[in-house]
Amino acid sequence: MLLEDKCWAAFEKRDYHKAVRLLPLVKKPNKIKRRYLIWENTSLLHLSSRNGWLDVTKDLITKYHCDPQERDGDGRVCLHMAALGNHVDVMRYLIDECYCDLMDTDCIVDTVLHKAAKNGSLDAIKYLINHHHCDPMAANNRGETVLHCAAEHIDIVKYLINECHCDPTATDLSNTIILHAAARWKPPDVIKYLINECNCDPMTVDNEGQTPVHIATDWGNSVVFEYLLSTGKCDPLAKSNKGRTALQLAKESDHNDTLSGLKKFGGIKSSHPIDSYVNVLLVGNSGAGKTTLSHVINDTATGSIVLGSFRNVGGVVPCTAGIIYKLQHRTLGNIILHDFAGHSKYYSSHSAVIENLLQGSGACVFLIVVNILEKKAVKQLHQWLTVVRNEAHKALN
Numbered sequence: 001m002l003l004e005d006k007c008w009a010a011f012e013k014r015d016y017h018k019a020v021r022l023l024p025l026v027k028k029p030n031k032i033k034r035r036y037l038i039w040e041n042t043s044l045l046h047l048s049s050r051n052g053w054l055d056v057t058k059d060l061i062t063k064y065h066c067d068p069q070e071r072d073g074d075g076r077v078c079l080h081m082a083a084l085g086n087h088v089d090v091m092r093y094l095i096d097e098c099y100c101d102l103m104d105t106d107c108i109v110d111t112v113l114h115k116a117a118k119n120g121s122l123d124a125i126k127y128l129i130n131h132h133h134c135d136p137m138a139a140n141n142r143g144e145t146v147l148h149c150a151a152e153h154i155d156i157v158k159y160l161i162n163e164c165h166c167d168p169t170a171t172d173l174s175n176t177i178i179l180h181a182a183a184r185w186k187p188p189d190v191i192k193y194l195i196n197e198c199n200c201d202p203m204t205v206d207n208e209g210q211t212p213v214h215i216a217t218d219w220g221n222s223v224v225f226e227y228l229l230s231t232g233k234c235d236p237l238a239k240s241n242k243g244r245t246a247l248q249l250a251k252e253s254d255h256n257d258t259l260s261g262l263k264k265f266g267g268i269k270s271s272h273p274i275d276s277y278v279n280v281l282l283v284g285n286s287g288a289g290k291t292t293l294s295h296v297i298n299d300t301a302t303g304s305i306v307l308g309s310f311r312n313v314g315g316v317v318p319c320t321a322g323i324i325y326k327l328q329h330r331t332l333g334n335i336i337l338h339d340f341a342g343h344s345k346y347y348s349s350h351s352a353v354i355e356n357l358l359q360g361s362g363a364c365v366f367l368i369v370v371n372i373l374e375k376k377a378v379k380q381l382h383q384w385l386t387v388v389r390n391e392a393h394k395a396l397n
Helices: 001-010 016-025 046-050 054-062 078-084 088-096 110-116 120-133 154-162 178-182 189-196 212-218 222-230 244-252 256-270 290-300 344-358 377-396
Strands: 035-036 039-043 276-282 301-308 323-329 333-339 365-370
Touching: 001 016, 001 035, 001 046, 016 054, 016 290, 039 046, 039 333, 046 054, 046 078, 054 088, 078 088, 078 110, 078 120, 088 120, 110 120, 120 154, 154 189, 178 189, 178 212, 189 222, 212 244, 290 333
Parallel strands: 276 333, 276 365
Antiparallel strands: 035 039, 301 323, 323 333
């Protein structure tokens, strides 16, 4: 292996001691450029800045005449690389002593601040905003703000929203908000924060009519997909502008985990056909007394048929409809009584069954049973109201 190649390898592998030993032995270090990951024309200065080697970075510029303005194949200068690595001391040197432009952009018009956000470099972000007053709402050529770029990193998202007052509903050129961007990444901590703390609407659509559920499905992010459904605020059957549902996207992308959950969802809908009887739906939080009420109704009926049931809620697989009775009642007439499980993990299957029922000619009556003595009751009441409201709205339209 040539000496230049050995030196490059030491920089690439972040072997500081070997790099320092080999650097003085190499002729014209400023001419050494190689492919780094997927980027061509990467110099030793790029790598040194990325590694956070301040002394080596200084030597490359002052002793070996490396150009701090030189760009790699992605249009990045060494300041971008230092920001990627979260190395504030290297950034300070490049800005203060080498006069690097902190507003310099790469080939997709990402500034240094955008790069820091994408790589989770919180210290670099605070330095750029607090000391150099960089604008966190500045957009790249896709219209993405720094908040969009930080969608994978909960600490940066909280800082930008809470300390810098960034707008979580700001859109890029595709009309996506940070919620869409966060749907790509695991775990779902950013999604949870945006929905629960920032009141972001998980049914917000982009230019293609896609909700965060579409995005999570398309990226095979089953963890975020399942969380979104558990909120009771999302419609997994919503169609994009091209008429595609999350199930269709999962099939096209061949994401097995997400596809498995969606197949259960779709199966429960088709297994409970529309009926001409009046459907009485008992919904509400767990332990509120729904099953007790259903027993009273069932016991006072003249005849009943159990269409489908589960008895042990704790051991039930999600996407189960509930206990269903077809009744001929003295007072209520002919009804189909649905006793839905109150646990949030069943909301997606409930939504599918409710949508199917509302498409029929028969009437539906909702009885929402809530135990107001429980702290979570009000929250669960709102979740059920959201499910009922969404499905009723679709039926009316």
